[in-house]
Amino acid sequence: MSPIDPVVDREVKRRRTFAIISHPDAGKTTLTEKLLLYGGMLEVAGAIRGRKSQRAVTSDWMELERQRGISVSSTVLTFDFDDCRVNLLDTPGHHDFSEDTYRTLVASDCAVMVIDLAKGVETQTEKLFRVCALRKIPVITFVNKVDRPGQQTLDVLNDVETKLGIEAVPQNWPLGIGGEFCGVVDFDTFTAHVFDDKQGERRVVARSMPLSEVNDERMRPEMLQQTRDEMELIHTAGTTFDEARFRRGEITPVFFGSALTNFGVEHFLRGFLKLCPTPSDRNSDVGPVQVNRSDFAGFVFKIQANLDPRHRDRVAFLRICAGKFEREMEVLHPRTGKRIKLKRAHKVFGQDRETMDEAFPGDIIGLVNPGEFHLGDTICIGEPVQFESLPQFSPEHFAVLRCRDTSRRKQFTRGLEQLIEEGAIQTFVDPHAMQRESILGAVGALQFDVVRFRLESEYNTPTDITSMPFSLARWIVQSTPEDLREARVPYGAKVVRDQLGCLAMLFASPWDANYFEREHPKIKLSSIRETV
Ligand code: G4P
Helix, strand or coil: CCCCCHHHHHHHHCEEEEEEEECCCCCHHHHHHHHHHHCCCCCCCCCCCCCHHHCCCCCHHHHHHHHHCCCCCCCEEEEEECCEEEEEECCCCHHHCCHHHHHHHHCCCEEEEEEECCCECCHHHHHHHHHHHHCCCCEEEEEECCCCCCCCHHHHHHHHHHHHCCEEEECEEEECCHHHCCEEEECCCCEEEEECCCCCCCCCCEEEEEHHHCCCCCCCHHHHHHHHHHHHHHHHHCCCCCHHHHHCCCEEEEEECECCCCECHHHHHHHHHHHCCCCCCECEECECECCCCCCCEEEEEEEEECCCCCCCCEEEEEEEEECCEECCCEEEECCCCEEEECCCEEEEECCEEEECCEECCCCEEEEECCCCCCCCCEEECCCCCCECCCCEECCCEEEEEEECCHHHHHHHHHHHHHHHHHCCCEEEECCCCCCCCEEEEECCCHHHHHHHHHHHHHHCCCEEEEECCCCEEEEEEECCHHHHHHCCCCCCCEEEEECCCCEEEEECCHHHHHHHHHHCCCCEEECEECCC
């Protein structure tokens, strides 16, 4: 065990690094905006609502920057609250949903799941939740839009439990729903916080009192009685909060509120800061790497090209996992064995960059990367380590891309290789096909547009695209050559190799994949590939 570095240890204890997972429209942007308001990064929230239809296909935060004329990073938002340093990582959603969304979760210590009270758990939330469950990332739930008529609060808890298989443990309970929503009650003390007005744009003022003393004209007496009854019921029959179970991902603490009216957001933020785990030791090929040692270590979880069209470069985003980062430090890049001086490390703010002098575990730094870093690479000081690989998730969209101009075939191949390295796209090849064309796979359909756009703009190679009738990939994790030779591959499915040479199968539907698995118990398939 390395000696504890007291400066690193102090900084680790005040770091909270998390991502928000949600289905489009649940309120991720609105909640983010309100958190920025409390973090002192915005004077007044609001004003970007109402222009949704005009939003460009880009990060919500970039849009936020554009609309508000402020500088927030498109990858991480950092603010201080109550002596905590909060790093909120952007999980691209909506149209730009991609593998980056998943990888960002792997770089987070906790996820906040925003659910619309009326809609409950929706599909995209469920997908993202599965990644958290896989990586044992603790999840805190924020049930949003309580100011709108929705489901009953007990029903939404039930929805979380049945769809996600995780126990929901309320931390507060709303006083009224829809037009009657006027406060939240702490579950452990039964203290009610009644909000004064519906300003929404600013911090709202709350009067605190025991639940038994609440008497508000905004709420009917029977609604008040219902709140008391529900809280009593959960207190006697519900699950109690257990820190260890939360950290193992078995239970999710639940907060209720309304991001739009700002009711309950501050209570959520305070509760979140208490619950969100601080950065901890991460697994590597040589065992857990101690977070509060002085030797620096981190891994690349995202590579973004052309953040600044004037520079035409790529930025590798690195999550610090141990020790202290200092500008100009020389690090080891274990994959290549090279020593690299980190001269150009930045906080990246959309188009702008600010040089970073020091950073600690939980922080994200952007390294201007002329091609030396790959996704999943570790860089470190001291003993060489390699952090656990980034998982590769099954694509849901498949297509064949053809170079329109055969004389540009070389550039096409080089460009595609580069984009694969960045993790912008996955590729599969049918080893038995006459024409060895690459089948591209993407988690979000927009990834194809991005790849085509970049091949054209950066490599001057226009392409044509033909979509393929597959909807999922399964990696073959266990089989013998005989099993595979004798396997009855369903009509429309294909055995392929991915860009790393791993065997996989492409299926037209989940039904086909399940059928194949049932019929071939000796062949084990996985929806995730765990090597980089
Ligand atoms: P997203 O990033 O998860 O996609 O959601 P976003 O915050 O953009 O919110 C989606 C819609 O839901 C927006 O309305 C927003 O104003 C509304 N909303 C968010 N939180 C709350 C809440 O607590 N209560 C209520 N009543 N509404 C909420 P929109 O009309 O679709 O967009 P806009 O025209 O207001 O921009």
